[in-house]
Amino acid sequence: MTYHDKVLKVFGANRREVLVSVGAGGLTLGFSLAGKAQAQDDAVKPLNAYVSVAPNGTVTITAKNPEVGQGVKTMLPMLIAEELDVAWENVRIEQADNDPKAFGRQFAGGSMATPLHWDELRRVGAVARAMLIQAAATAWNCGPGDCTTDTGAVIHKASGKKRTYGSLALACANITPPDPKSLTLKDPKAYRILGKFTPQYDVAKIVNGEPLFGIDVRRPGMLYASIVKAPVFGAKVASADLDAARSVKGVKKAFVIEGDPNGLFPQGMTGQGLLPAVVVVADSWWAARKGRDRLNVKWADHPTAKLSTRGFDEQAAAFNAGTPQRNARNDGDVAAALKASARTVEAAYSYPFISHANLEPQNCTAEFRDGKLEIWAPTQNPEPGRQLTAKTLGLKPEDITIHMIRGGGGFGRRLANDYMVEAAWVAREVGAPVKLLWTREDDMAHDHYRPGGYHFFKGGVDADGALIALQDHFVSFTNNTEGQPSPSAGMAASEFPARFVPNVKYDVSMIPAQIPTGPLRAPGSNALSFVFQSFIDEMAHAASADPLAFQIRLLGTQDTVGEAPARYGAARMRGVLKAVGEMSGWASRGKLPKGEGMGVACYYSHQGYFAEVAHVAVDKDGAVKVRKVWVAADVGSQIINPAGALNQVQGSVLDGVSGALHQAITFENGATVQSNFTDYPLMRIAESFPVEVKFLKTDFPPTGLGEPALPPALPALTNAIFAATGKRIRSLPVTPDMLKA
Amino acid sequence: MAYTLNVNGKALSADVDGDTPLLWVLRDTLGLVGTKYGCGVAACGACTVHVDGQPMRSCQIPVEAVGKSKISTIEGMSKNAVGKRVQAAWMELDVAQCGYCQAGQIMSATALLTQTPRPTDAQIDEAMNGNLCRCATYVRIRAAIKRASGQKEA
Numbered sequence: 001m002t003y004h005d006k007v008l009k010v011f012g013a014n015r016r017e018v019l020v021s022v023g024a025g026g027l028t029l030g031f032s033l034a035g036k037a038q039a040q041d042d043a044v045k046p047l048n049a050y051v052s053v054a055p056n057g058t059v060t061i062t063a064k065n066p067e068v069g070q071g072v073k074t075m076l077p078m079l080i081a082e083e084l085d086v087a088w089e090n091v092r093i094e095q096a097d098n099d100p101k102a103f104g105r106q107f108a109g110g111s112m113a114t115p116l117h118w119d120e121l122r123r124v125g126a127v128a129r130a131m132l133i134q135a136a137a138t139a140w141n142c143g144p145g146d147c148t149t150d151t152g153a154v155i156h157k158a159s160g161k162k163r164t165y166g167s168l169a170l171a172c173a174n175i176t177p178p179d180p181k182s183l184t185l186k187d188p189k190a191y192r193i194l195g196k197f198t199p200q201y202d203v204a205k206i207v208n209g210e211p212l213f214g215i216d217v218r219r220p221g222m223l224y225a226s227i228v229k230a231p232v233f234g235a236k237v238a239s240a241d242l243d244a245a246r247s248v249k250g251v252k253k254a255f256v257i258e259g260d261p262n263g264l265f266p267q268g269m270t271g272q273g274l275l276p277a278v279v280v281v282a283d284s285w286w287a288a289r290k291g292r293d294r295l296n297v298k299w300a301d302h303p304t305a306k307l308s309t310r311g312f313d314e315q316a317a318a319f320n321a322g323t324p325q326r327n328a329r330n331d332g333d334v335a336a337a338l339k340a341s342a343r344t345v346e347a348a349y350s351y352p353f354i355s356h357a358n359l360e361p362q363n364c365t366a367e368f369r370d371g372k373l374e375i376w377a378p379t380q381n382p383e384p385g386r387q388l389t390a391k392t393l394g395l396k397p398e399d400i401t402i403h404m405i406r407g408g409g410g411f412g413r414r415l416a417n418d419y420m421v422e423a424a425w426v427a428r429e430v431g432a433p434v435k436l437l438w439t440r441e442d443d444m445a446h447d448h449y450r451p452g453g454y455h456f457f458k459g460g461v462d463a464d465g466a467l468i469a470l471q472d473h474f475v476s477f478t479n480n481t482e483g484q485p486s487p488s489a490g491m492a493a494s495e496f497p498a499r500f501v502p503n504v505k506y507d508v509s510m511i512p513a514q515i516p517t518g519p520l521r522a523p524g525s526n527a528l529s530f531v532f533q534s535f536i537d538e539m540a541h542a543a544s545a546d547p548l549a550f551q552i553r554l555l556g557t558q559d560t561v562g563e564a565p566a567r568y569g570a571a572r573m574r575g576v577l578k579a580v581g582e583m584s585g586w587a588s589r590g591k592l593p594k595g596e597g598m599g600v601a602c603y604y605s606h607q608g609y610f611a612e613v614a615h616v617a618v619d620k621d622g623a624v625k626v627r628k629v630w631v632a633a634d635v636g637s638q639i640i641n642p643a644g645a646l647n648q649v650q651g652s653v654l655d656g657v658s659g660a661l662h663q664a665i666t667f668e669n670g671a672t673v674q675s676n677f678t679d680y681p682l683m684r685i686a687e688s689f690p691v692e693v694k695f696l697k698t699d700f701p702p703t704g705l706g707e708p709a710l711p712p713a714l715p716a717l718t719n720a721i722f723a724a725t726g727k728r729i730r731s732l733p734v735t736p737d738m739l740k741a
Numbered sequence: 742m743a744y745t746l747n748v749n750g751k752a753l754s755a756d757v758d759g760d761t762p763l764l765w766v767l768r769d770t771l772g773l774v775g776t777k778y779g780c781g782v783a784a785c786g787a788c789t790v791h792v793d794g795q796p797m798r799s800c801q802i803p804v805e806a807v808g809k810s811k812i813s814t815i816e817g818m819s820k821n822a823v824g825k826r827v828q829a830a831w832m833e834l835d836v837a838q839c840g841y842c843q844a845g846q847i848m849s850a851t852a853l854l855t856q857t858p859r860p861t862d863a864q865i866d867e868a869m870n871g872n873l874c875r876c877a878t879y880v881r882i883r884a885a886i887k888r889a890s891g892q893k894e895a
């Protein structure tokens with residue numbers, strides 16, 4: 001039964017719509033609750049979620065958002081189940097398809113699932129519970145106030161009479177749902193599901209190797225495709241030996257996609273068009289790959305074939321020597337303040353492009369039949385993919401169905417949908433279901449990279465050790481004709497410590513480079529944290545101050561600074577800094593042996609306040625061993641699922657350190673140099689370390705954890721390296737050469 | 742050419758070119774998709790299977806080289822006494838994030854514990870270092886191996 005079978009629509013009070021459908025499986029309640037953000041704008045799609053209760057008491061909850069390892073398929077249904085008051089063991093979770101009419105925006109990004117759904121989805125559960133209570137009250141001829149619930153049953157308080165939800169479900173069809181806003185939600189002290197360590201719903205499938213991921217999708221009669229694109233982004237196909245590919249056993253088709261050489265750089269981040277490519281389709285992926293290896297593709301000349309990382313470095317240095325293109329912020333008088341400073345520091349920082357490197361390479365399965373397209377996609381962002389596919393193939397969006405399949409890692413890469421457009425195009429061309437799978441090398445050569453950047457700092461502290469002047473010339477990248485920063489290559493004018501330092505100047509210049517970029521876990525923040533928090537640490541040392549005390553002092557005495565959306569919770573950040581100092585034994589770091597040190601850093605992103613201390617040891621060959629990282633976090637009043645929350649924080653910290661110690665994407669002759677995990681290493685288990693995490697509970701609404709633990713990990717690491725060695729890391733990745741005794 | 746493979750105790754036949762890596766025979770021909778592709782160059786461990794009990798990277802084994810060797814995959818682990826314990830620990834500690842690497846991790850961990858029932862941290866590092874986890878669930882992987890081997894977790 002689909003959600004729309006036999007749906008009876010009941011329109012309730014303003015902006016509230018409840019769908020009630022009675023089918024063979026029992027009752028299905030569909031709630032459509034207008035959230036705060038939608039209150040002013042009825043045109044915005046409402047948020048939806050669905051609950052169904054079967055006669056045997058099994059509750060099925062639909063998970064609306066794509067799952068890429070952030071745990072949302074488990075966490076969002078927990079919100080509903082808690083207020084519905086059911087036993088978690090009796091909950092079944094179904095993954096929704098892409099269906100914006102029913103579910104509103106469905107995406108995995110920005111650590112937004114918690115803040116967007118915390119209130120609404122609990123109310124979905126509460127509405128269902130209220131209806132079940134009403135159904136029982138009607139049957140018992142009493143008022144709803146005479147009843148309560150206890151894990152899957154309505155109880156008559158006075159008599160102790162009991163009716164299971166399963167037995168009441170059908171009767172709910174006649175009940176008008178209450179206004180969700182009128183319901184009182186549970187006191188957190190009464191929570192039975194929220195706050196409990198809850199393993200991911202799909203955990204058994206994962207450990208048994210059951211089909212689960214995009215790459216595992218199989219359709220009857222399915223063929224397999226391999227796609228070759230130019231190493232130089234957007235170069236056209238000059239020639240390809242299609243017949244050689246076709247001569248490989250199992251190969252069914254080989255063809256050129258003309259594509260759009262400029263389709264790579266549209267505005268926004270809604271995905272990418274189809275690039276010029278050659279495709280080989282076969283009855284197995286290995287045969288397709290073998291065919292591909294015989295193509296001997298020649299690529300046409302392309303204007304970007306001269307781009308190189310060395311060239312970027314030279315351009316950045318030239319910008320530093322000249323006048324910045326643009327001023328983004330100018331508070332006070334930086335030049336005068338620098339002159340008046342007791343100590344000044346000048347430092348040039350840089351960080352490289354890096355790749356998402358999801359362990360599951362990009363892939364997608366598509367089937368084109370009777371003018372309609374069905375897609376199985378491990379995407380973080382299905383609806384923009386549908387729109388882009390429709391546009392590229394000349395179809396109507398409503399003729400495209402997208403099933404959201406678990407992705408083997410997201411990290412922002414799957415917010416783009418280039419693989420989806422390719423699979424759709426190939427499936428139409430071939431007239432059979434096709435699974436298109438990139439090689440690891442394709443994946444690394446055709447990422448939407450985290451952009452690199454350069455920062456040229458000057459800073460000054462006064463005689464009292466206060467930071468009074470900060471100047472940054474940020475040299476970033478632009479890949480569009482408008483001269484706007486490439487996606488995720490910008491910086492807000494409010495970037496910390498602006499507003500906490502009286503004299504601040506932020507200048508920006510931009511290197512033109514047609515390289516695709518995009519959001520990678522904590523976009524912007526994942527690099528800005530390194531440069532700003534390292535430079536603040538430099539200023540602390542210039543002031544001969546304890547770096548942790550210097551950070552707390554810098555944050556001032558106000559609770560908050562600035563207005564939303566750029567409001568900064570200074571008190572919350574001071575709170576996590578103090579906590580991490582206590583957890584880590586910061587005060588006794590002087591007792592560490594020679595060659596070891598501790599570094600501290602903090603960063604606010606995705607509505608979360610994080611402070612971290614790293615303890616490292618550096619040997620005489622310059623090898624860095626991280627002994628431990630402590631994390632103090634303030635993400636509000638409630639950790640919804642400690643199992644997922646802790647995993648995200650620990651993973652984010654290790655991920656950040658992995659990048660800082662190992663990763664760089666470089667370019668030569670317009671193409672990516674790195675090709676696989678051999679030259680783009682990820683952290684391995686022997687290098688991993690314990691991460692101790694403390695969540696401070698505050699009165700703020702809960703916020704997300706997919707990203708904000710990552711940014712401070714990098715500068716905590718590099719500040720610790722300074723404490724251990726006296727060597728300041730100003731460019732990433734950290735190499736032993738930088739640290740040799 | 743037709744090959745008969747012994748996979749998880751069953752004789753399965755595959756008509757493929759002899760140079761086809763075992764990984765792709767398992768996934769595309771035999772429909773055992775639990776074994777994963779991550780790199781194709783023996784650098785990630787996502788494709789780890791047991792060949793006569795030894796953990797091997799199936800992306801590096803041409804099917805013609807398999808012969809009569811016994812292949813075990815993640816799909817067979819629930820019938821392996823050690824594998825079952827490892828899986829249970831993985832579930833209890835909720836090791837996975839995306840989960841994509843975890844079949845390979847469990848295959849390597851099961852091989853380790855079969856040979857070394859109570860591994861030290863150094864032995865865990867050595868046995869597991871070929872298995873990448875992009876989500877960096879290493880803290881829990883280590884804890885789960887300790888739990889499955891009856892040792893204290895931290």
Ligand code: FES
Pocket residue numbers: 777778779780781782783784785786787788789798799800801
């Ligand atoms: S796919 Fe075999 S080791 Fe990576």
Ligand code: FES
Pocket residue numbers: 069359408409837838839840841842843873874875876877878
């Ligand atoms: S859990 Fe995602 S790669 Fe290991």
